[in-house]
Amino acid sequence: MNRKILSVLVLILAAMPIACATAKNGSGLSSSPEHLSDLQLGKKYYTENCQACHRLHDPSEFSPSDWSRIMVKMQKKAQIDDATKDLIMGYLTTTTTKTDASNN
Numbered sequence: 706m707n708r709k710i711l712s713v714l715v716l717i718l719a720a721m722p723i724a725c726a727t728a729k730n731g732s733g734l735s736s737s738p739e740h741l742s743d744l745q746l747g748k749k750y751y752t753e754n755c756q757a758c759h760r761l762h763d764p765s766e767f768s769p770s771d772w773s774r775i776m777v778k779m780q781k782k783a784q785i786d787d788a789t790k791d792l793i794m795g796y797l798t799t800t801t802t803k804t805d806a807s808n809n
């Protein structure tokens with residue numbers, strides 16, 4: 706095999722665990738997405754399903770517990786299944802900078 710192709714492959718393989726580890730950090734929530742792709746999917750579903758009736762709210766407008774309360778209502782409005790809701794929740798609660806503690 707060509708040495709150049711081999712070293713590119715090695716680089717890609719070496720970078721993969723780093724991408725997943727980065728997505729996991731920054732939040733101790735049990736609902737945190739395990740992989741970067743889950744976050745990207747969550748964001749995609751959020752933009753696809755959640756701005757038909759109002760503007761897209763910034764994740765940091767609400768804390769994780771606010772989002773789970775809001776999402777009960779909005780899942781019905783958006784008519785999305787549980788898997789889609791979980792991915793959207795993962796995106797919102799992982800990227801929000803507002804904590805539950807700063808909420809009261």
Ligand code: HEC
Pocket residue numbers: 751754755756757758759762775776778779780782783784785793
């Ligand atoms: C069918 C229309 C509709 C869709 C689709 C919809 N919403 Fe809403 N949303 C509303 C309405 C109406 C309100 C304001 C009244 C209320 O809270 O019920 C609202 C309010 C909100 C608020 C503000 C809540 C607050 O307490 O200030 C957020 C955040 C929100 N929606 C998020 C979402 C998310 C996330 C989705 C996608 C899963 C979504 N919405 C999809 C109709 C919709």
